[in-house]
Amino acid sequence: MTNATAMPVPPREGDPEITAEVVADHGLSPEEYERVQRIMGRDPTFTELGVFSAMWSEHCGYKNSKRLLQLLPTKAPWVIQGPGENAGVIDVGDGFALAFKIESHNHPSAVEPYQGAATGVGGILRDIFTMGARPVAVLDSLRFGDLDSGRVRYLFSGVVSGVGDYGNCVGIPNIGGEVQFDRGYEGNPIVNAMCLGLMKHEELITAAATGGGSPLMAVGARTGRDGIHGATFASEELSEDADESSRPQVQVGDPFTEKLLLEASLELIASGAISGIQDMGAAGITSSASEMAGRGGSGVELEMTDVPVREEGMTPYEILLSESQERMLVVAHPGREDEVREILEKWELEAAVIGQVTDDGKFRILENGKVVADIPALPLTDGCPTYEREGKEAEEITALREMDLSEHMIPEGDLTKTFLLVLGSPNVASKQWIYHQYDTTVRTATTVRPGGDSGVVRIRGTNRAVAATTDCNGRFVYLEPRTGALAAVAEAARNLVCVGALPTAITNNLNFGNPLKAHIYYQLRESVLGMRDACSAFETPVTGGNVSLFNETDGKAIYPTPVIGMVGVIDDVSKITRHAFVNAGDDIVLLGTNTGELGGSEYLYVTADLVAGEPPSVDLEGERALQQAVLKMNHEEVLNSAHDCSEGGLVAALAQCALGDGEAPLGIDVAIDEDLRPVVSLFGESQGRILVSVSPENTDQVLALARRYEVPAQKIGTVTAADGGFSMKVRDASLSASMAELADAYFGAIPSIMDAPEGSGS
């Protein structure tokens, strides 16, 4: 491609003049603006400035994260498509490929929780079906402040209905997710949605614009003034008193149109009438067109008056930057435009030719035939300045981590009461209140529904299934980012082996504060390094992800939250294990050891309102051995259940296994004797531990297998009938409760807070 230079373009009548202030409003620094001038060889027009601003926002340009992301492992023989496309793709056997990705909608959800979350789901579905894959599952990873605030309850219930209504309407089952409530997320909720899609290998299509003269078509919904500058907005801090008018117009989701667009897109791809397709997501037409041009090494020319619009009088600037939902940009094969139109019409949608692919390497925009923007395409996508910054841990965090926790290791009062308090904390308690609002069984493939360690969907016509989970404990990452990131990847992989899936690859969502601050950049860098190490150790390459920075309100950042979305493959669906105990009389075996930390635990948060201490360490080799051992046991079919120990520690994990989904609870009789304080034995959130239940005749084999993999294992007790209750001895301490008491605490916690009627709290 030629080294394109910008043509002169006269200012468009009615557009504002470009001043230093206008440049700053567009989120560009003076140096960045100079770089724009250099690329253009002149001053940009207002329209051009808008285009640069969107493409060079953190959201599209990854200014502050690109160099770090380059450190991540991305390759493996089973990776078909790594980072850089709309979604990653891996081989899952029998000729099938899995496309998957995670995406954030934090800023929009903070402003309008229902629509913010709904359009977040819509966006990630489109990323999957533009790859040619049919979406088969959704997961959602959420973070909110504490539920005692009315505003937080409003955000939580709005987000859950938004995630639910959108996915339910399109008909994609939700198979899992996570949620954490902690004051660290008070001002800035996190809403990450992940989608999985299946296709045959040969159905894969990518989003590159090639072939000069090929028509570009806008497909799906019309363009309105929604979300103009959403990408830039998502790359800024929120402030409580932000001027309402400075916020972009809310995007409203239309899941019904999405369902039609999904069917139409898959039919379009199958028809062979198109060579490329891409979602008009963040920064709308601008990013989809310039990224397609960038990938294809070509140029594009678009006529704004040909774009179907919803409102009158829209300027090129507005059309280019609109983030109206449920739209796609399609590159048709020349002469096959009518075929495209016919398919869209069948699905009661519109398609319009709005321009063409060119060979001159330019991103050129016309209005009534007159050029209003003329930008070299490559520097627009690849020339975004990237920064490596100074990172330094905040002193207050060092102090928190080094805090002496010994006074908290002696339980105050009754241990059983403390246990019920932890079990009834919304972070540990059942999440049924959430996933009973999500359709989990549509498409008749959901083999493990939400509520277990990972969700599983079978692949029809084969004996296989894919499993997925999302994980991250932001408290751990806050206290020690590298360890916390290791733990997030390790927990995800553990959750997969618990259902019998081989961990295969990850997508990730880096939710952080303002990276221009040294202590935030430190968190970001350390997290990425932790993720790198863990992904290398587990052979789970990174095939894509999303970065959401500037999650701050009035200068207060969220906990650093690198959410890991991991997928795994099951090659025999008959061997799937679940988390709930199944038979009274089974032995309970604990695999792994308690490394003794109490830092960052739910116990500390609930009993002392504290997020402090050394978070649990992660031994990558030990983790790997544990996971391989559990997979082996799964293959040998000697496990009746398997469950990972996480928030709330061993005692919470035992309670979850005993209660299951509440329909057929069983009791336990367990004794722990280890050289640790009972509080630490019970509530410590040590990594690398999986609880399994085993028929007594298989216990020896399980212990022998564990030895073979050098994994510590001990029989800690037995499953009893429900009326035996929940009974545990830990050295000289003990706790016991009836299963009914447990059920009340565990299943009642979130409903008792959320189903009390109230207002919007705004």
Place this chain on the structure above:
Amino acid sequence: MSQYRLEVRVKPRPGLLDPQGKAVHHSLNSLGWDGVSDVRVGKAIYIDMDAESADAALEAVGVMCRKLLANPVTEDFEVSLVGEAKDAGS
């Protein structure tokens, strides 16, 4: 104290996409009403309440709208008094 009946009409903000309105519009057109050029779907809410005066009732319902009945980010609202005020007794 008297009893009042108030009507609240909640409408999607102009400019925002209104998927319901769009679907109804489409359906009306395809049923043959070609002359229909726009449809917006909102809510009509009827509230019966006791209040000191009509003004007090109108004011209270305005507050309800801002707090609960309308979404301040996506919707506008109008309140009006309907029907007769009758003595609520006690």
Place this chain on the structure above:
Amino acid sequence: MSQYRLEVRVKPRPGLLDPQGKAVHHSLNSLGWDGVSDVRVGKAIYIDMDAESADAALEAVGVMCRKLLANPVTEDFEVSLVGEAKDAGS
């Protein structure tokens, strides 16, 4: 031909279940508005259309209501003309 804007208010029939109204009523009471004694939630639908006359527009919308906009089993409706009629041209 002129253009008209019509407002349709669709209300749940008295005596029939109105889960939405019930939920809102409950919320209002628990937010402290004790004086609220009943809430019904219906729809407000705004239709812009060309018609020969106001009467023709009102009649057309009445037909739309019976056919589509209101459920004859559970809902009643009212139609009114709002805003100014403006010339739609052509």
Place this chain on the structure above:
Amino acid sequence: MKVAVITFPGSNCDYDLYKAAQQVGGDATFMWHRERGLAGYDAVLLPGGFSYGDYLRAGAIARMSPIMADVITFANAGGPVLGICNGFQILCESGLLPGALMHNESMKFQSKDVFLRVERADTLFTADYEAGQILRIPIAHGEGNYEADKETLEALESEGRVVFRYVDSSGEKSEGANPNGSWHDIAGITNESGNVLGMMPHPERAMEELLGSTDGIALFTSLVASLQTS
């Protein structure tokens, strides 16, 4: 045994229903809502999902679809018509079944397994069940709260047209067993002549042990058997 599965814009359980019909030996065909003509079909299935996004009212816009005129003719001629979830809502909107499905009492979408009691095992759709049998079947809906005027409700009960009712796992009526507030715990009803069944729960999602339940199979085998004997 030819079965038409009608796809409306926004239907999303059409594929599941198609697979369920095939699993029991039905020769299933998808029909797009704008197609016409049901001659040659032995049964018509209206799937779940969100036709037209459930905008305005669930099922309200779909019942205006061209194919619905044919479905009505087919049903009036005695042809078996099964509507599940959104299909049930469309049947009510189109007048083939009485009453209406209102918002769930909780005002929340409800998705989980429920227990149903088979009230009538002598219909086209339930002959392979035992009367009183308890089924475990998934639900997933936001508007499943069955409501009608008093006379209709009385007629439904006195004519024995309630086919499925929500119960607890032991088969009893109980608090919490009814997921949506439906009158008399109604989960499914037929028309007067018994050839049209509407139900909110999803039997087509209860066809395989792997997915949690096989209690839906008998509904489809009943339908196929009735068509082969007729």
